[in-house]
Amino acid sequence: MRKATIWTILVALACPVAAAAQSLAPIEPLADPAAIALPASKGASRSSEVWNMLQAGNPVVRNVTQPTLTPVLPDPAKATGAAVIVAPGGGFLMLSMQTEGFAVAKALADRGIAAFVLKYRLETTPVEGKAFLAAMMERFRSAPNDPAAVLAVRHPDPTADALAALRLVRSRAAEWKVDPARVGLIGFSAGAMTALELVQTVPQAEQPAFFGYVYGPQAVETVPAGAPPMFDAIAFDDPLFRPMTFPIAAAWQRAKRPVELHAYQKGGHGFGGLGAPGTTTTLLLDQFTAWLAMQGFLKKADR
Template sequence: MRNASVLIALFLAFTSTSLAGAQKSSGPPPGLSAKRITAPPRPAARLLYPADAKVAETEVWTDLGDQRVVRNVVRPTLEAVLPDPAKATGAAVIVAPGGGFAMLAMDNEGWPVARWLADHGIAAFVLKYRLNQTPSKEADFLEEVGKIFAAAAKGEERPAIREDRATADMSAALKTVRDNAARWKVDPKRVGAIGFSAGAMTTMQAVMTAPAKAGPAFVGYIYGPMLPVTVPANAPPMFVALAIDDGLFGKQGFGIVDAWRKAGRPVELHAYERGDHGFGMGRAGTTTMLMMDEFRLWLDSRGLLAPPH
């Protein structure tokens, strides 16, 4: 497990109201440091809303340990990572990284996931969605993290993390891929999404709010909240993955899975013994390393990876 994965998981844990009192320090966790970096070149990324070309850029790229995260996104983008045409299946997946709506863990839950999917014949589209604002300067950002830890230590409740614009961005990303299906050689009926943590929450909200046939055709719901939800009548098939020792959601039970079952909608659950929160594509030494293969096999078992005729 890379150090930055631990830091991201800790950051998320202490933006959650459910873990109040778990940390006894009044500052950031030991070893938490942030360094401003230049935005990496991503020539395949396109503005989700072309009109945003006139919007002033505010995003900040930060190195947390050995992982790059982006903050203060106001100009969402969609980045296509396409498979070799010889093995393309026609399926497409929007990839929504997590980060507590304060940042996006691009190196943990974004680009590597998209590359893996493309390597297995699935067109992937990394969604850099809009976020809650955080202090621009890294020192101020860390101070904000310290306040979060201090509040947790005192047992103070904090507002639930959310960002409604992220949901709008997911819906727009789904429409963009479907509108450009011929260009990207994907089947508009097989456009789904996989979201991690806050990205899973974003994906779920798109399911809840989308008109018929406008939401994802299938969902990968990776270590998102497990509490029950009201399931729409047209809810898509859902693949759920969580480590039982997840410090954020591991003690919530599997209410969202039960809700899908009671609504008569297809759902598959993978509950791993160990892995904690933020395991990305898998934490070394745990069975979470199987998650991406299991997701692919689930898609295949549902006929979603049948090559186009």
């Protein structure tokens, strides 16, 4: 693939790099006093993190070695008892902590759904900005041509962090006033892949109750027995995971597991939880919430 084509793809990512092509000046980490540390490898530390602003309003974090989970809870008067762990994307090299993290969590909480932003472990990237951009270009070089190969690569640390997050929310369900049987995930891009890998690898007893799979690769996948309901959303003009057809949704349907598919005319890759202005992707969270209600996950919590 020509370098210009790769750059076009990068411009369309959840954390657009075009505005930062000359340099990636570090920024202060997002204030996150409610963050709860999750189990990690020995020596993990938040001091390893590098924060950048790749586009106005879209801070990203890199070199995460200490995973965390941050609760964003609804007004008790609106709480439904459902909970969603939010997994941002970024190619397993960075995390879009606002557009695919805290903005999503706040919007879910406004709808009465307890949300928990997952900052999962990432691969190490160069601290210097241009070297990081080169690493990003290499990562996304082959993805448009072979999405199945992208899904074939396993990411054990992010998947373990997602499982740890599920366990934590369920263990503290009474404190956070959520139903442990109604805890699910929504993931974006690499976060969607993390959610899918979790569904495919953990025992059925530890499965999430449901999961949102937002602009993840659409390649056909094995559906585990008793797989949770899936909400699949992607734009037709996604340059990274070109969805000519939707075999992953078809696989869920063949397995007679609940699945809903939203294929937007426009939105590109990385339109975030609130969507790209001027497109119907702005309806994503309304549609996700309506789907959860249809599945029975938003029944009011017992008082």
